[in-house]
Amino acid sequence: MPAFNSTSRSPAERPPVAGLLATMDEQGNRRWLAPFVSKGAWWQRRLIVAWTLIAIYSITPFLSLGGMPLVQFDIPLRRLVFFGTVLRPTDTLLLALLTLIVFFSIFLLTAVCGRVWCGWMCPQTVYLEFVYRPLQYFFLGASKHQSASRGAGWRYLLLALTYLLARAHLSNTCLAWFVGARPLTHWIFQSPAQHPVAFTMFAAMTVGMLYLFGSFREQLCSIVCPYGRFQSVLLDRFSLVVGYDARRGEPRGKRGATSGQCVDCGMCVRTCPAGIDIRRGLQMECIHCTQCIDACDKVMVTLRLPTGLIRYGSQEYFDHDSRTKWLRPRVVIYPIILLAFIGAFTALLVARTPIALTQLRIQDERVMTESSGEIRTPVRVRLDNRTNVELRCDIRALAPDHVAADAHVTLEPFGSMDAEVIVLSVPEAFVMGRRSVQLRVSDNTGYALDSKVTLLGPLVLPPVRGSPSTPLLEKRN
Ligand code: SF4
Numbered sequence: 001m002p003a004f005n006s007t008s009r010s011p012a013e014r015p016p017v018a019g020l021l022a023t024m025d026e027q028g029n030r031r032w033l034a035p036f037v038s039k040g041a042w043w044q045r046r047l048i049v050a051w052t053l054i055a056i057y058s059i060t061p062f063l064s065l066g067g068m069p070l071v072q073f074d075i076p077l078r079r080l081v082f083f084g085t086v087l088r089p090t091d092t093l094l095l096a097l098l099t100l101i102v103f104f105s106i107f108l109l110t111a112v113c114g115r116v117w118c119g120w121m122c123p124q125t126v127y128l129e130f131v132y133r134p135l136q137y138f139f140l141g142a143s144k145h146q147s148a149s150r151g152a153g154w155r156y157l158l159l160a161l162t163y164l165l166a167r168a169h170l171s172n173t174c175l176a177w178f179v180g181a182r183p184l185t186h187w188i189f190q191s192p193a194q195h196p197v198a199f200t201m202f203a204a205m206t207v208g209m210l211y212l213f214g215s216f217r218e219q220l221c222s223i224v225c226p227y228g229r230f231q232s233v234l235l236d237r238f239s240l241v242v243g244y245d246a247r248r249g250e251p252r253g254k255r256g257a258t259s260g261q262c263v264d265c266g267m268c269v270r271t272c273p274a275g276i277d278i279r280r281g282l283q284m285e286c287i288h289c290t291q292c293i294d295a296c297d298k299v300m301v302t303l304r305l306p307t308g309l310i311r312y313g314s315q316e317y318f319d320h321d322s323r324t325k326w327l328r329p330r331v332v333i334y335p336i337i338l339l340a341f342i343g344a345f346t347a348l349l350v351a352r353t354p355i356a357l358t359q360l361r362i363q364d365e366r367v368m369t370e371s372s373g374e375i376r377t378p379v380r381v382r383l384d385n386r387t388n389v390e391l392r393c394d395i396r397a398l399a400p401d402h403v404a405a406d407a408h409v410t411l412e413p414f415g416s417m418d419a420e421v422i423v424l425s426v427p428e429a430f431v432m433g434r435r436s437v438q439l440r441v442s443d444n445t446g447y448a449l450d451s452k453v454t455l456l457g458p459l460v461l462p463p464v465r466g467s468p469s470t471p472l473l474e475k476r477n
Pocket residue numbers: 242268271272273274275276277278285286287288289290291292293
């Protein structure tokens with residue numbers, strides 16, 4: 001076997017150049033990777049996790065709860081359906097809290113378990129390593145020699161067809177998360193001209209995935225994804241990482257020639273889907289996929305040496321053999337913040353009213369003075385029905401003076417509707433061009449919601465204290 005650093009190997013099989021991106025050679029060209037799959041104990045575990053996740057990704061859009069999809073990022077209707085709860089853009093606080101919960105969960109997960117998301121759960125890794133790469137190796141083999149052998153044309157064609165099927169499935173799954181599985185199933189059997197937007201999205205996703213999984217591949221993790229860049233601040237020296245035990249492995253070299261246990265066979269590098277050499281320490285490109293653990297363990301078993309030269313451990317453990325410290329500032333602070341956010345989110349969700357009212361802007365010129373001298377102000381509101389039943393609502397202003405027109409609307413389950421109430425006020429009711437009025441929305445179930453809205457009107461300065469002034473409307477009544 002040639003030494004791992006030998007230049008007699010093909011560019012893809014040579015070790016990555018220190019200081020350069022693992023996917024780039026000295027000339028700045030793309031270094032195409034062809035990692036072999038190390039089917040060890042960790043790979044078996046990842047295989048189970050990966051296919052469980054693929055099943056979850058594919059089945060979830062078909063699941064429903066209380067007549068609603070279980071989870072749906074409903075872009076056409078601008079809402080997020082989450083376990084029977086419908087969140088709209090007007091639920092700003094709930095959406096902000098949900099986003100913070102997601103972020104802090106990632107912070108905590110990374111602080112404790114390192115990049116377990118990247119190596120085990122990210123759809124990019126799951127589909128690339130457990131669908132696309134196995135298909136490629138099945139039809140073409142893992143080496144250039146196999147892919148250029150006899151009958152390669154047919155094998156390329158079959159691979160292209162299976163890739164297309166896999167991508168069509170993945171694009172449809174992806175689309176189903178946004179438009180719902182049932183409408184999508186219905187659309188598939190209709191002409192694309194009937195649903196041009198959905199069809200364009202489907203075509204764009206299929207082409208995008210063709211490029212991503214066929215060509216761009218691991219560069220997404222090292223060049224595009226921001227999470228890899230953030231890991232240096234999210235991890236600390238006690239976080240769990242995949243690492244090389246340099247104290248045991250170095251000095252590396254041929255067995256018997258050196259005292260270290262690493263025989264410099266390069267198997268850990270050749271199996272790495274990120275194309276890096278883990279023996280250079282923790283690197284941004286490492287997605288903690290554990291392939292190098294399996295590859296090295298196999299070498300150690302062959303050499304009758306203890307396994308675990310590459311293993312899970314903390315940086316502190318690899319450097320100083322210190323035990324993992326579980327109680328660390330970020331491991332304590334993140335859960336406290338997370339619990340506070342989850343508590344606030346739950347409390348807001350429980351206290352959520354069945355109807356939401358949002359005041360909409362009106363144009364100034366719609367505020368008019370009546371012949372009686374009263375100010376006619378339209379109040380535009382949007383009503384959101386947060387329940388799964390139809391609601392008939394009456395909207396009226398609880399103004400002490402005249403209300404010119406109430407509004408009546410029927411809201412579909414989880415539907416929205418705009419309505420307009422007209423209020424007549426005397427000019428003195430406005431201070432600095434504004435006036436607050438209470439609106440009451442009552443529905444056919446007996447529920448009533450009171451909400452304060454602001455009316456625009458003429459600019460009347462507040463009376464100077466002690467001077468004779470026009471009494472305000474409330475006092476006059
Ligand atoms: S170094 Fe090991 S754990 Fe990291 S990406 Fe490469 S094979 Fe996976």
